[in-house]
Amino acid sequence: KQEVTQIPAALSVPEGENLVLNCSFTDSAIYNLQWFRQDPGKGLTSLLLIQSSQREQTSGRLNASLDKSSGRSTLYIAASQPGDSATYLCAVKGGGADGLTFGKGTHLIIQP
Amino acid sequence: DTGVSQNPRHKITKRGQNVTFRCDPISEHNRLYWYRQTLGQGPEFLTYFQNEAQLEKSRLLSDRFSAERPKGSFSTLEIQRTEQGDSAMYLCASSVQGSFDGYTFGSGTRLTVV
Numbered sequence: 001k002q003e004v005t006q007i008p009a010a011l012s013v014p015e016g017e018n019l020v021l022n023c024s025f026t027d028s029a030i031y032n033l034q035w036f037r038q039d040p041g042k043g044l045t046s047l048l049l050i051q052s053s054q055r056e057q058t059s060g061r062l063n064a065s066l067d068k069s070s071g072r073s074t075l076y077i078a079a080s081q082p083g084d085s086a087t088y089l090c091a092v093k094g095g096g097a098d099g100l101t102f103g104k105g106t107h108l109i110i111q112p
Numbered sequence: 113d114t115g116v117s118q119n120p121r122h123k124i125t126k127r128g129q130n131v132t133f134r135c136d137p138i139s140e141h142n143r144l145y146w147y148r149q150t151l152g153q154g155p156e157f158l159t160y161f162q163n164e165a166q167l168e169k170s171r172l173l174s175d176r177f178s179a180e181r182p183k184g185s186f187s188t189l190e191i192q193r194t195e196q197g198d199s200a201m202y203l204c205a206s207s208v209q210g211s212f213d214g215y216t217f218g219s220g221t222r223l224t225v226v
Contacts, residue, residue: 004154034214043118043203043219044155089154099145099168100215102154 002027006090006103014111015082021075021106023090028071031093035064035075038087038105047088048075080110116218118204124224125194132190133221137206144187145215146179147203148172155203161187162209194225 003026013019023033032051036044048057048064050073056065063076077084087107091100117136125131137144142163147155158177159169163184173179176194181187191198201222205215 032214036217041201041222044205044217046214046216049214091154099157099160099170100147100155101157104152104154 002030002092002094002101004090004092004101004103006088006106008106009104010107010109012109012111013080015080017080018076018078019080019108021077021088021090021108023073023075023103025071025073025092025101027094028068029094030068033064033066033073034091034093034100035062035073036089036091038089040087044089082110082112084108085110116204116206116216118202118218118221120221121219122222122224124226127196127225128193130190130192131194131223132188133202133204133223134186134188135204135218136186137204138216139185141206141208141216142184143207143209144181145205145207146187146189147205149201149203149220150199158189191223194223196225199223199225 005024007022030052034049035047037047038044050057050066061078066073087105089105091102093100119134145160146158149155157170158173159179161181164181176192179189201220203220205217207215
């Protein structure tokens with residue numbers, strides 16, 4: 001059974017810092033990996049999608065990497081802003097399954 | 113089409129009552145998924161449809177839960193005889209089969225059972 005772990009569970013940093021969120025998964029046979037953002041009480045907003053054949057994806061100040069063989073992904077946020085405060089969720093889509101398996105998320109607070 | 117739409121946004125119900133939620137996916141998406149999220153946890157997969165066919169159900173989906181997608185467009189999720197443990201955010205997502213695109217999620221329905 002696929003398990004996804006996100007570290008740290010919570011992170012608080014001053015505005016302007018660069019930061020890294022980590023995601024690990026136990027079964028490397030994935031189809032893709034997706035990073036989401038969730039604001040309190042809201043649904044999920046897709047940030048980046050990395051196919052299993054890709055190594056990284058970039059969107060603005062966000063960069064996500066994937067090392068499928070080691071079962072790891074990182075989300076890099078450059079020049080953090082208070083508006084980046086949210087919970088960040090990592091999810092993998094297995095090769096044989098159609099549902100996503102999520103981690104518990106990293107709760108991020110950017111201090112003004 | 114502005115994305116995945118879920119209604120209602122919030123639902124408060126008494127224990128033992130039945131509730132029904134609706135999801136309208138992106139129109140060209142033929143796959144539709146239901147997830148449940150409790151506080152402090154990531155979403156958990158419940159079930160998914162490809163067009164009108166329900167192809168997979170999680171063991172989390174007890175016999176009190178039923179989902180339909182009668183015409184391959186919108187979907188409903190019904191919970192019968194609600195229990196306090198059913199209190200959660202119910203999320204709907206859609207995607208295109210075989211596409212390299214990811215999932216698009218709705219804003220969810222927050223259920224509180226009192």
